[in-house]
Structure formats: C-alpha cells, structure tokens
Amino acid sequence: MQCLISLWFLTAPKPKKRRQDVVKKLQFGVENCDDITPPSSPEVYDRPARDGGISPELLAEEQKDSGVDGDSGEDEGLSSRLWVDQFSPQHYTDLLSDDFTNRCLLKWLKLWDTVVFGRERKPRSTPADVRSNFTNAQNQNQSQRFKTKSQMTEEILEAELDQYKRPKFKVALLSGPPGLGKTTLAHIIAKHAGYNVVEINASDDRSAELFQKRIDTATQMKSVLGANEKPNCLIIDEIDGAPAAAINILLATLNRKDSREGEESGGNALKKRKKKQSVLLRPIICICNDLYVPALRPLRQQAFLLTFPQTLPSRLAQRLAEITRRHGMKADTGTLMALCEKTDNDIRACINTLQFLHSRGQKHLDQRSVNSISVGLKDQNKGLFSVWQEIFQLPRLKRKRIGGDSFGGFDEAGPKDGTQRLQHILHLVSSNGEHEKLTQGLYDNFLSMKLKDPGMLGVCAGLDWMCFSDLLNECVLHGQNYSLMRYFPFLPAAFHHLYAANSVPRINYPHSNYEAFTKTQHTKNALLAMLNDIPPAVQSRISISCLCLDILSLLLDLISPKLRPVNPQLYSTREKQQLYDLIDTMINYNLTYRQDRTPEGQYTYVLEPNVEDVVHFPGLPPRRQLTYQVKQLIARETELERMRRVERAQQKRNSQKDQEGKKTEVKKQTNRNHQQRLENIVKQTVVESRLISLLSAGEDGKGGGVVHIGKAVGNSDVWFRFNEGVSNAVRRNVYIRELL
Amino acid sequence: MVQIVISSKAGEGPAEWLLVELQGEVVSRQNTGLAGNLMGDLHYTKEGVPVLIVGHHILYGKQVKLEKPFAVLMKHSGLPRDEEETMETNQENPTSYTVSALIKKKLIFKTRPKPIITNVPKKV
Numbered sequence: 001m002q003c004l005i006s007l008w009f010l011t012a013p014k015p016k017k018r019r020q021d022v023v024k025k026l027q028f029g030v031e032n033c034d035d036i037t038p039p040s041s042p043e044v045y046d047r048p049a050r051d052g053g054i055s056p057e058l059l060a061e062e063q064k065d066s067g068v069d070g071d072s073g074e075d076e077g078l079s080s081r082l083w084v085d086q087f088s089p090q091h092y093t094d095l096l097s098d099d100f101t102n103r104c105l106l107k108w109l110k111l112w113d114t115v116v117f118g119r120e121r122k123p124r125s126t127p128a129d130v131r132s133n134f135t136n137a138q139n140q141n142q143s144q145r146f147k148t149k150s151q152m153t154e155e156i157l158e159a160e161l162d163q164y165k166r167p168k169f170k171v172a173l174l175s176g177p178p179g180l181g182k183t184t185l186a187h188i189i190a191k192h193a194g195y196n197v198v199e200i201n202a203s204d205d206r207s208a209e210l211f212q213k214r215i216d217t218a219t220q221m222k223s224v225l226g227a228n229e230k231p232n233c234l235i236i237d238e239i240d241g242a243p244a245a246a247i248n249i250l251l252a253t254l255n256r257k258d259s260r261e262g263e264e265s266g267g268n269a270l271k272k273r274k275k276k277q278s279v280l281l282r283p284i285i286c287i288c289n290d291l292y293v294p295a296l297r298p299l300r301q302q303a304f305l306l307t308f309p310q311t312l313p314s315r316l317a318q319r320l321a322e323i324t325r326r327h328g329m330k331a332d333t334g335t336l337m338a339l340c341e342k343t344d345n346d347i348r349a350c351i352n353t354l355q356f357l358h359s360r361g362q363k364h365l366d367q368r369s370v371n372s373i374s375v376g377l378k379d380q381n382k383g384l385f386s387v388w389q390e391i392f393q394l395p396r397l398k399r400k401r402i403g404g405d406s407f408g409g410f411d412e413a414g415p416k417d418g419t420q421r422l423q424h425i426l427h428l429v430s431s432n433g434e435h436e437k438l439t440q441g442l443y444d445n446f447l448s449m450k451l452k453d454p455g456m457l458g459v460c461a462g463l464d465w466m467c468f469s470d471l472l473n474e475c476v477l478h479g480q481n482y483s484l485m486r487y488f489p490f491l492p493a494a495f496h497h498l499y500a501a502n503s504v505p506r507i508n509y510p511h512s513n514y515e516a517f518t519k520t521q522h523t524k525n526a527l528l529a530m531l532n533d534i535p536p537a538v539q540s541r542i543s544i545s546c547l548c549l550d551i552l553s554l555l556l557d558l559i560s561p562k563l564r565p566v567n568p569q570l571y572s573t574r575e576k577q578q579l580y581d582l583i584d585t586m587i588n589y590n591l592t593y594r595q596d597r598t599p600e601g602q603y604t605y606v607l608e609p610n611v612e613d614v615v616h617f618p619g620l621p622p623r624r625q626l627t628y629q630v631k632q633l634i635a636r637e638t639e640l641e642r643m644r645r646v647e648r649a650q651q652k653r654n655s656q657k658d659q660e661g662k663k664t665e666v667k668k669q670t671n672r673n674h675q676q677r678l679e680n681i682v683k684q685t686v687v688e689s690r691l692i693s694l695l696s697a698g699e700d701g702k703g704g705g706v707v708h709i710g711k712a713v714g715n716s717d718v719w720f721r722f723n724e725g726v727s728n729a730v731r732r733n734v735y736i737r738e739l740l
Numbered sequence: 741m742v743q744i745v746i747s748s749k750a751g752e753g754p755a756e757w758l759l760v761e762l763q764g765e766v767v768s769r770q771n772t773g774l775a776g777n778l779m780g781d782l783h784y785t786k787e788g789v790p791v792l793i794v795g796h797h798i799l800y801g802k803q804v805k806l807e808k809p810f811a812v813l814m815k816h817s818g819l820p821r822d823e824e825e826t827m828e829t830n831q832e833n834p835t836s837y838t839v840s841a842l843i844k845k846k847l848i849f850k851t852r853p854k855p856i857i858t859n860v861p862k863k864v
Contacts, residue, residue: 499806646787646861649859650859650861650862654859656747668863716778716794716795717766717768717769717770717772717778718766718767718768718769718771718774718777718778718780718782718794718795718796719766719768719769719794719795719796719797720762720764720765720766720767720780720794720795720799721764721765721766721767722763722764722797722852722853723763723764724852725763738811
C-alpha cells in the first residue's frame, strides 16, 4: 500500500498539508495557498473521508474481485463496468495529466470566483516579489529574451479582471491527442472548484438554435430542485467537430455586452434592451483534439489555450500497476511500459487493453503478448506536419528491455528495424490521405535535410522517385486506374530511407507549387496577349514556343537602340530611318509602351504586354532600359504609325469597292452623289451611318482627293447656312417694290 | 383709286406651286453665283416627311398648309419703253397682271441640319 499513499492523498480538510506534497511536482513557485481551496465549506463537500481515493462501494467491489481468483465468469457478472470508468479519477490529486496543466486550468477557473461566488480576490503584492526574484534568476541563468510558455501562461492568469469582474479569457480551450484525460480533467476541476458540470459533446445535436438554447440554459439558469445547487459550469467536448455556426454562437455569447452600455448609442438602447442580452456569467471549458482546425480560428484568439503534453510513461505505468494489482493480474513494470509505448501513452487505450486481456482470461502479462497484441490501438489521423516529421526523422532507438524477450531479441534489431520502419511509414502515410500535399512538402524540404551525399546520388534517387510518382499519378488519372494508388505511399518510404536523420527536421509548408503555377499563368497570358494582335504576315511565322525561346530576348534588345532624347524633327536621316525601323518592328510584334504609375507616385513607361518578365532570369541583372523620354517618344510614334496604317488599309479597301462602281456610271457625278444617297433614304428611314459607304464611293470616284478622317465631304457648290433660333416670331417687312 | 387688274388664264385654273421655306441662307461656296447651280435634292420619305439635301447638310421638314395662300403674278406692262413716264389712264394697253401660279402649301425646314459624314474608319 505504500505506493498508494504516495499517489493518492487523504482528503484532510487542511489544505496546506496537501499542498506540500504536491509542491515537489510543480515546476514553478507556489503562490498564495488559499487560492485553490474549494469555495464551499467542507461540510457541503460530498465525499467523506475516503481510503486511498476510491469510494467505499468500489473498494468493496474490488475486494470481491481480488478475492475471487481465476473465475472469469463470475468476475464479469460482478464487475461489468468498464475499468476506465471504475478507475477514473474522482479527485484532483488523482489526475494523471501534467501538474502544470492541471494547476493552470484550476487557476483559471478560480478567476471566475468573484463573479460566480462573490469571493474577492486577495491582493498579491508580496508573492509577486518572490516570483520576480525567481524569474530574474531564471533569466540570468538562461539569458533568454523570450518568455517561456509557462511564464506567458502565468501572466495571462495574473491579468486583471474586466469590468464585470470576469477574467480576460472567458473560455478555456484544452487541446491534445485523444486519451490523455482532458475531459476527465475538466470534469474534476469543475467539480473541485464547486461547480455543477453541464456537458455538451459530440453526441448532442449542435445545430445553431439548439446550441444557443443549451448555452443559455447552462449559463443563465440553475436547478432549483434537487441536490445540485451549485452554479453551472459548461463543458463543450469535441468542439473541433462542431459546425461553424455553433462556434460563432459561442463567440457571440462571449462577446455579449450588457444592455446598460446601450445608453451610449442612444437609439439603439431600446433595441438592445428588448433583446435581453445578458453578459456571460459562468465559465465555459472547451475540449478539442486538433487545435488548428479552421473552424476554431476565431475561438483560438479569445480563449485561454491549454495544450496537453503527453502523459509521463512512468506515471501511467504506475497507475496501470495499481489497476492490475486490483484485478489480480500480474504484470511487471517493463511490460506495462511497453504497453504504454505501444498505445502512445493513451490512458484509455491502455486500460481498455488490460481489461480486454483480463476478460480473455489472461492473468499473466508478458512483453511478447503485449507487443504482439493488435487490439486496443486507436485509429489516428495524424496531421501533415507530424507525418513529415516522422518521415525525416529517424525513430528513437527502442530501449532494451530489462527482462528482454528471448524471441524479441537484439539480433533482430538490424533488418527488422528497417522493415519495421518501412511498415511504419507506409502505415502512417496511408492513414493520412493527402498524398499531393505530402509529396509537395517532401519536395520542398528534402534538400534541407542533413545528408552525407558527396556524389549527389541520394538527391538523384529522390528525384527519380518523384518522377515515378508523377507518372503513377498520370496513369491513375488518365485511365481512371485507381488500383495503382496503393503504390503512392512508397515515395515517402523511400524518402525516409534516403533522408532521415537523427536531428529534428525543420519543415516548411510547401509553397513552391502554387508559386510556380501562378507564375506560369502570368507569363502565358502575357505572351498570348502579345501574339493575338500581331499582323498575320508576321504571325504565320512564329508560334508561342518559338517566340519564347528564340526570339523574345533578342527582340527586347532590338527595340532598345540608342536614340537621342530630343524632338524627332531634329533627327538626322539616319536616325529617322532608325526610328522608323524601330517603330515598324514594334508594330509588327504588337509591342508598345504604356504609362504606369509606381506605388511611390512616379510615372514610368512599361512595355505592354509585359513580356520582359517572361525572359528575365531572377539571378541576372536587369537589362538596360531606355530613358523615360525616349520611351514616351516611341510610344507616341507607334500610336501615330498605327493609325496611319489603319487609315491606309481602309482607303485601299474603299478604293477597290469604287472601281466597280465607276463602270456603271451614266449620269452627272453630282447628281449621282445625291441620287444614290437619296435612294437609300427613300428605301429606309435615314440612318446616318448607312450613307457612309455610298457617299464615300461617290466622293472618291471624283478624283480620289484627299479624304480627311472625321470631316464631312461636300463637293457641291451650293451650301446652306443655318440660322439658329426659332422662326415663329421672325417678321420681315415686305415691300411692294420687291414684288414689282 | 388705282386699280390693278389681275386675271388668270382661261380654261383650267392656274398651276399650283409649292413653297420651300428654309431657316437660313443659301450661299455659293466658290463665289460663282447661285444662278443655274443645282441647289440640292428634295425627296420624301415613306412617311411623307420631306427631306432636303443641300451640300453636306440634310434637312428634315414638314408640309404645312398656308393660312394665307400666295399668288404668283406676272406683270404685263402697258407702258411703252421709250416714252416719258407719264401716268396715263385709259390707255389702250393698260398694265395687267396675270396669275401664273398659286401657292397653297409650303415645305418648312425648321430643324437644324445634320451633317453628312463620310469615311469614318473603324479603328484608329
């Protein structure tokens, strides 16, 4: 019974004694002792003095169990409860999880005391000095600039209360892998601090309205009848599976303001009062497995985060030893440690395995049976980062068992180790289904691994595997041959064998695929924009690949000749010719300069479409740019030349049409002008644009005079000059002599 | 009292002319005078709206009935050319007027003329 006493303490009403025993396990200084006492007086406290932390009924049952030996049928009849429930901690000191975490959560819960129980917080002046000395010493020793996690958590807990006397973080969020005891901890701590626990877990309907209702009932109401007259504490379990709407409702509850504040906003005060929004006055504890689920992001910023570290195997083994002893199973510490390691320190899984073995009649446990057992293991989906860590890191060597199996054996360490590792990686990768992201992460990070590879053979092998994976992917997608997907996990396994090292790898999230993709799109768009408007004579000779590979970089050099930045009128003939050639090239390849504004506010001329980026290698210096004035000059001249060419093309087209028109001409040309025009009018109601083609046909036939763009052409002698104004009031004197 | 005799041709009535009223003036562009030049074209659309094209302008108008119709008179002077100007009554051939035509309707072009633009390029 010695070990019993060291683990489980008597529930004496004097708090100090209890504290002293727990002190040596704590990692930081003790502050005011009175803080952690349950607020209610010991008389109300339900549990009378217990023996060893287990309630008398259970103890009686245990004794019955241990009395009957080897009779499995009777055992099952009497103790059909799960051992997990039987041995679940009933008291704060029974908890197996890390002490710091337990204490932090309890401290946080205690911060609610002023609101819930009306107790005042004691001022903390002297302990602060003690602690600051302690932390100063720590700082000097470690000379760290950044606060440790424990210091930060402490600071959070010490923070002042807000105007309603509530702590700054109104909800606590516990996170960690399954089976660590988070739910148990939350229940125990809430009970210890004097609350009645209300739980909402994944089995409940968590749709928006129901969730809202449940929160409101839990936090605003209290049961009048019945034994539980304690205030409620709400525990929301498996919150990472809750729908986002539910989490939003939780956040809204947290951020509720009292209706008194509505007076400031004047007219809104009435509305707020109608809604009856009351402030949250009870603590809420949330539990999740994966802290980085996207739905939890807003909650993370407003919650008191507590991450659960792994249970210490030694403590777990001790507890398991107790349990096996109670049920009459024989197992030595080594076996229990192996069991812990196998289940990854998952308390629930260990106890369940023990119960299963016990129910199968196996009273003696040895290491071999434990190692070979395949029950009791939980299916776990590990995140990408943990998978990458495992791929790039050699597993820690397994400790040699003290009373090692003769079958297990050291001699099998070598190849079995390799095979085991392979199987382990394969299993791990298959359990995480995101193969694409995984491969990208491997690709991005494999070169930064520590690898002794003078001949780069390892790198080549890795890249070969990447090619294989690509081909495999192509086959799968091309022919819908999904049976080939079972070969995907071999890529990470190969990478593990090639690149795993002992040190902890630094993994970066893969970005290179996305960046490369966007860059390709960008350059392709620029090239297509350039190709689309190239005149057909040139376009027939270039394709996009030819343009990109052969022509473009040299073209960019061709269009930056040395030109004097003066007025083009002042150029010599040679320079004029040079300019003309340059403009010709630019029009033929659909390039021009466009004025752009930099973020600093300056104006620059940028090539349009910006194909400079296409042929620019990042490491090389940028090519020589023309000056602003020269670019401006070139841009303007290009525009003018383009317009002229279009005009000429139009004219050619029109004069061709008129060639045919001329032959059918009989009457006088002027008549024909007007008559053609008017025939058109008579046929349809006049639309100006329809006259255009006929008019131009008529006009141009007259002798091909210069056709000015934008001006009307009237070749007749008689013109009409309109007098502006209304003519109803125009009076004119008419004299007889004008008529005679 | 001076009596001016206006007579019309016997037989059928006088011809009917149409008055074209423009709000503006008609000028000769190259100073060759207006006489004998083609002014423009007059046509009617399907709805009966008269359309006049002068130079590079196109005018729309409407046909209106004159409240006071005009008569076009031709003067036949009775006075011999080479004698003095003495007023004589009771001459053999007094001055007479004959009606050449009557004007009962007019076409009035009140609106601002629209220019006729040729050769607009599609793309500059």
